[in-house]
Amino acid sequence: MTHIQINGVTATSETLVMPVLNSYGHFTAMQVRNDRVRGLGLHLERLDAATRELFGEPLDGDLVRADIRHALAAAGTSDASVRVYVYWPEDDERATLMVTVREPFTMAPTPVRLMSVPYVRDHPHLKHLGSFGQNHVLTLAARAGYDEALLIAPDGAITEGAVTNIAFWDGEHMVWPDAPCLMGTERALLEPRLPSVRRRVTLADLGDYRAALITNSRGFAPVAGVDAVAYGVDAALMESVRAAHDTVAWDLI
Known part of the structure; x- marks a missing residue:
């Protein structure tokens, strides 16, 4: 199941030309269940803030919600993985919103292994397009038998995972690295x-740490290790994370 919509209309080969050729923009990714999203306000705030920063204009959250609802209805589903991409073609009076609808996904609770790589995302606070660097380090990690890449800044600081x-x-305490990174909605x-x-x-x-976990829009998972450093899965910790996660309300789109 994949549905692509641009400004409220099912995408065609003609309308897809602009996003295919344009790498200047940003997006957010969310899991939708029963037409609801955890942390919907965070997604809307992210989109608005990035649109203001990249294009100098605000983004109407009600418009974003309407486009998501329309895309879900067109795809015939209320459970999905949804992404909202924002572009602003030159000379256009409004932003272009592309919404993609795919099958729902929840991160498996299987412990993951991370490989450290010397890399920092450009403008890391933005969920921007142009993810060649992230995809490259993910590919290197996968080829080496790891599940995710852990990004290391030039000063040696751990910043975030690739995704x-x-x-x-x-x-x-849960110790979140104090370094420039994308504030993911699940972390927030x-x-x-x-x-x-x-x-x-x-x-x-x-x-020095007993355990670790990763988070993204698909959920969270325990970390089995980073490079040669191994971690056990702390069942009590993961249950407390699960309980905290479950207290988050589902917001109607």
Whole structure:
């Protein structure tokens, strides 16, 4: 199941030319269940803030919601993985919104292994297009037998995963790396609901932590290890994360 809509109309080969050839824009990704999304306000705020930064204009959240509803109806589903892409073609008076609808997905609770790579995303606070670098380090990690890449800044600081946020458990707090990164919606929802702190974390610090987890729009999963550093799965910790996750309300689109 894949449905693509541009400005409220099912995409055609002609209307797809612009997004195919245009790498300047941004997007958000969400999981929809029963026409509802956890943290919908965070997605709308992300889209508005990035549109203001990249194009100098606000983005109407009601328009975004209407386009998502229309795309879900056209796809004939209320459960889906949805992405909203924002472009602003030259000389157009309004933003172009492309909504894609695919099958729903939930991150499996299977522990994942991360490979550290020296890489930092451009303008990391933005969920922008042009993800060659991220895809490249993900490919390198996969070829080496890992599930995700862990991005390391030139000063040695751990920043984020290629497509995830990461947090480390010190026995009392979830430690979120204090470094430039994309604030994922799942992290933004979980961080205030867990005993959390932010501090600088480097590869040399990994042995000081008892466990770790990754998050993204698909959910969360425990980390089995980073490079040669292994972590056990803390069942009590993961249950507390699950409980915190389940307190987040589903917002009607």
